[in-house]
Amino acid sequence: MNEQHDNKAAGAMDAEAANRDTDIAEIARLLPAPARWDLSREQHLQHKEQLMQRIDHDQVASRPRPARRLLRPALLVPVTALALGGILTAGIVVATGDDAPATTATRQHGTSGTSSAAVLLDQISLAASKGDELTVRGDQFVYSRDKSMGADLSSGKAVAEPLRETESWVAQEPGPLLKMGVTKTDGEKAENINAQLGDTEGTPAGLSRPTYNWLASLPTDPDKLLTYLYAKTPKFEGEERDQAVFEQIGSLVGALMPPKTAAALYQAAAKIPGVSEAPDAHDAIGRKGVGISRDDKTFGTRTEWVFDKKDLNFLGSRSYLVRDTRYGKAGTLMSSSAEIAHAVVDKAGQAPATSQQS
Structure with missing residues (x-):
């Protein structure tokens, strides 16, 4: 029974x-199906940072934890947790051997050796190669100060956020590190730069944490360097491989780096199809210069790198819409940055005695 x-x-x-x-x-x-968000790599990482902050807050409300911060400024685009969930399901697709860089034949359809962009990048590369080679110890920190702004998309339209000044002290240990340095925005209290999402054992030196000595280890042959970047650069579903690599280079060139590496990165950029010259470029604080740009035809945006007209030093970058989209009309600014200073210091939070001004 x-x-x-x-x-x-x-x-x-x-x-x-x-x-x-x-x-x-x-x-x-x-x-309805989860919304698809037209986001760049840095925007996507910013969303993940915001999601982790929300999780941290919900799980440990009585014990505040330092906010996770990116090493470089990104667009600040507040969205709901549900939308974030939809974004995160897309995930990062890491390139394999099938995503090799453009062949010599396909590159001929991009930036040719005689185009104005290739000529300008060759000049920029030569200027970068004449910089000072530094000796940076693993127990030191690379200091940077920049100003940046992003677009708030929470209303469904791009609304420019105020310009903010950020200081960062990035650890130079090869890693892996759970605490990668500290950052301070607009003079507020310094916050930790924690390991990248998913790096439970810490983030090693690499594309996600480009230390000076790691940058020095990269190939200085432009073709070999480009092959490496095409193989290692993360991309998102629907994103152009060429655009992902162009933006990856852009995220590196604003940092303090060995002259030979900087020169090779600019030479490698000249080989990416679709790269063009932007003669009237300017950075976040209005400094006018010459520019190198590439259009992301998938998302209707243009990314520009800005260089000083006299010495060809990197000044900053900006991105804006090149066609009408749901976020705004063509010309709408999506992000802008300006590099102010770089230096090597012995302690996180230490003010540099001297720095390399942009």
Whole structure:
């Protein structure tokens, strides 16, 4: 009797579970598909940072934890946790051997050796190669100061945020590190730069944490360097591989780096199809210069690197819409930055005695 009762109870539970699964499936079918967000790599990482901050706050409300910060400024685009969930499901697709750089034949359709962009990048590369080679110890920090702004998309339209000044002290240990340095915005209290999302053992030196000595280890042959970047640069579903590599180079060239590496990066950029000259470029604080740009045709944005007209030093970058989109009309500014100073210091938070001014 007890066995029959147990069997009936188990059957009822199975039926209830089956009904519940059917209800969930029906609700999922009726709900609209998660929204797709046209985001660059840095925007996507910023969203992940915001999501982790929300999780940290919800789980440890009584014990505040330092906010996770990116090493470089990104667009500040507040969205709901549900939207973030949809974004994160897309994930990062890391290139494999199938994502090799453009061949010599396909490169001929991009920036040719005689184009104005290639000529300018060759001049920029030559100027960069004449910089000072530094000796940076693993126990030191690279200091940087910049000003940047991003677009707030929470209203469905791009709304420019105020310009903010950021100081960062990035650890130069090869790693992996759970605490990669500290950063301070507009003179506020310094916050930790924590390991990248998913790096439970810490983030090693690399594309996610480009230390001076790691940058010095990169190939200085432009073709070999480009092959490495095409193989290692993360990309997102729908993003152009060439654009992902162009933006990866852009995220590196504003940092303090060995002259030979900087020169090779600019030479490598000249080989990416679609790169062009932007003669009227300017940075976040209005410094006018010459520019190198590339259009992301998938998302309708243009990314520009800005260089001083006299010495060809890197000044900053900006991105804006080149066609009307749901975020705004063509010309709408999405982000802008200006490099102010760089230096090597012995301690996080230490003011540099001397620095390399941009």
